[in-house]
Amino acid sequence: MDRPAPSSTVRRYMAYLSTLGTTQLHLRNPFVIAWWSMAYPGLGHLLLSKYLRGFLLFNWEVFLNYKAHINLGILYSFTGRFEMAKNALDITWVMLYAPTYLFAVWDSYRTTVDLNLQYILASREDAEVKMFNINSIEINYLDKRTPWIALAWSALMPGLGQIYIHRIPSAFFSMGWFIVMAYLSKLLPALHYTLLGHFELAKSVVDAHWLLNIPCIYVWCMYEAYVNTVENNKLFDWEQSKFLKKNYQYKYFKMPFVR
Amino acid sequence: MYIVSTFEHSNYLELAITAIQMKGIAKENILCVPMDKRSEDKKLFDTLHSADGLSLLDLPIILATVLCLLGGIYGFILKWGPVLWGLIGFFIGFGIGFIIKLITTKKYNNRQKKLKATEVVMIIDCNDNQLDMIKDILWEHNALGVSKLSLG
Incomplete structure (x- = not known):
């Protein structure tokens, strides 16, 4: 249907358009992906469209960071309050943190390298991709969209840029977690007081632990929307060019010069 | 008589082609040449560790x-x-x-x-009396350039 039939000779193909979105192989810089995993475990995997791994690692991070008070430890350490940092960290949880954190970074790096190889092989195989998917609940198709518009919508509300380019799993993820974290961190009251110039009030109302989660997720949403718009556009060009070569290069076309 | 036109990749290109076919130009008389893009193809296989335009x-x-x-x-x-x-x-x-x-x-x-570069060159083989109609269709569908070519 949307994928090459099991009986076909195609081994690798570089994109799949499903109801939930366009999943695509493309070249990625492994250091950039690893860096996003360092910023927040799971985000690197989500950029690779490896949603299940990404959600697992992300939710693990949310839970363990909360239980072990990692963010408070970071906050107090960076501001020179080392005794408070020591007291903040919860020893029942903190040692569980490091292995999975490092795994997330390492695994996203090596997965990127592997997927880059898969991409190169898939692009050499150059198999066709179905560019249109319609069913009873959604329509997904390749189209040209503007990267900066995707970024701008995600800047206004994380997840909207993802909806614009039809990436439903990451749209759910971004909107859901951003709303939860904005609520728990009291981001908006703090923003309100900051804009009114009541800085002390803003500081006292905000929840430090949850607030420190926000920068990574917020910026990531803009980045993800932008990057995927660019790549979807490239996929569109590639698919259309393939279609034209196949259908509009008739062997006996009367060329305007004598052979 | 030939009409040469240039386009960017977009849905309008396919709309133009199908509109022209509906006006009676056979598919065999339409030639499309998608251009390979310099930057992409050169960078694509550079190295495993280099990303691309982004x-x-x-x-x-x-x-x-x-x-x-x-x-x-x-x-x-x-x-x-x-x-x-x-x-x-x-x-x-x-x-x-x-x-x-x-x-x-x-x-x-x-x-x-150079983002607005030509991405597809289209050559249409047609009669003199179809010329204006096809040119209009091409312009209406965001062609970057249109030119007729009559040799002799």
């Missing part, structure tokens, strides 16, 4: 996140609080990253300017 945004966004986080942290002990310092950090980080990227990859920037 690397312009990578550094700015990384620095923006780092400084946003640091701004949020030190905001707790600075006067303006974590929200404002987080935002200040974000913009400073993004600005620094962007400037570094612009300086270090000037060449990349020049290539970006």
Whole structure:
């Protein structure tokens, strides 16, 4: 249907358009992906469209960071309050943190390298991709969209840029977690007081632990929307060019010069 | 009689082709030549570790996140609080990253300017009396350039 039939000779193909979105192989810089995993475990995997791994690692991070008070430890350490940092960290949880954190970074790096190889092989195989998917609940198709518009919508509300380019799993993820974290961190009251110039009030109302989660997720949403718009556009060009070569290069076309 | 036109890849190109076919031009009389793009094909297989055109945004966004986080942290002990310092950090980080990227990859920037390059060349073989009709269709569908070619 949307994928090459099991009986076909195609081994690798570089994109799949499903109801939930366009999943695509493309070249990625492994250091950039690893860096996003360092910023927040799971985000690197989500950029690779490896949603299940990404959600697992992300939710693990949310839970363990909360239980072990990692963010408070970071906050107090960076501001020179080392005794408070020591007291903040919860020893029942903190040692569980490091292995999975490092795994997330390492695994996203090596997965990127592997997927880059898969991409190169898939692009050499150059198999066709179905560019249109319609069913009873959604329509997904390749189209040209503007990267900066995707970024701008995600800047206004994380997840909207993802909806614009039809990436439903990451749209759910971004909107859901951003709303939860904005609520728990009291981001908006703090923003309100900051804009009114009541800085002390803003500081006292905000929840430090949850607030420190926000920068990574917020910026990531803009980045993800932008990057995927660019790549979807490239996929569109590639698919259309393939279609034209196949259908509009008739062997006996009367060329305007004598052979 | 030939009509040569150039397009960018878009849905309008396919709309133009199908509109012309509906006017009675056979598929066999339409020739499309999609152009390989210089930057992409050269960079594509460069190395496993190099990303592609989007690397312009990578550094700015990384620095923006780092400084946003640091701004949020030190905001707790600075006067303006974590929200404002987080935002200040974000913009400073993004600005620094962007400037570094612009300086270090000037060449990349020049290539970006040619974004409206021809991506597809289309040649249509038709009669004299179809000429204007086809030209109109092509212009209506965002052709970058249209020209007739009559030899002899």
